């Protein structure tokens with residue numbers, strides 16, 4: 001794992017942006033694995049400010065809440081439209097369908113999308129409990145797309161985006177750690193003190209299902225971008 005410590009999340013976003021720029025310079029039809037949450041916001045801001053053109057590229061998102069429509073303000077589909085796609089349209093952008101009526105079919109559909117569009121660069125955040133892309137502690141590292149039952153700690157952490165905790169969906173679709181690990185290159189960003197413990201476990205701890213992000217130690221091309229607060233326990 002390569003570790004880059006930056007001054008603040010703005011500089012972190014700029015650093016991650018450089019990875020997107022380099023990938024596009026290699027091939028304009030690159031496949032980008034995208035993340036949501038508060039962490040990647042500065043990365044998307046840096047991309048939006050730039051002259052990068054994604055009109056030949058593909059994006060594949062990590063996860064989506066089950067039960068939220070694409071137009072729901074807390075859906076990840078809506079988040080992506082607001083933060084990135086309205087400014088930087090991709091040739092094609094894929095997300096799990098939170099409203100899919102047949103869950104088994106939705107899982108197969110998404111797995112096929114990832115198989116046909118192998119991810120060149122995957123962007124990740126990390127949950128306070130060490131989850132990546134809603135793959136909660138205990139998740140089998142081999143799993144590809146699947147429906148996830150969110151833990152109480154993730155529901156509580158994400159309730160800040162909803163009117164109250166009851167409104168937070170209890171389930172999500174995730175592409176799974178099996179899919180994440182197949183990405184050629186991975187960058188993970190973490191900002192703020194609340195991520196420091198998870199960051200330490202990810203980098204210095206044993207590879208264990210209890211800290212799903214620790215599996216990234218086994219991938220050959222991972223860069224972790226941290227601010228000083230997130231890096232303080234290393």
Ligand code: GLP
Pocket residue numbers: 035036037038039040062063124125126127128132133134154158
């Ligand atoms: C959310 C997302 C994850 C994200 C993580 C951290 O639940 N599904 O993909 O990386 O939790 O979120 P944040 O960046 O808001 O701290």
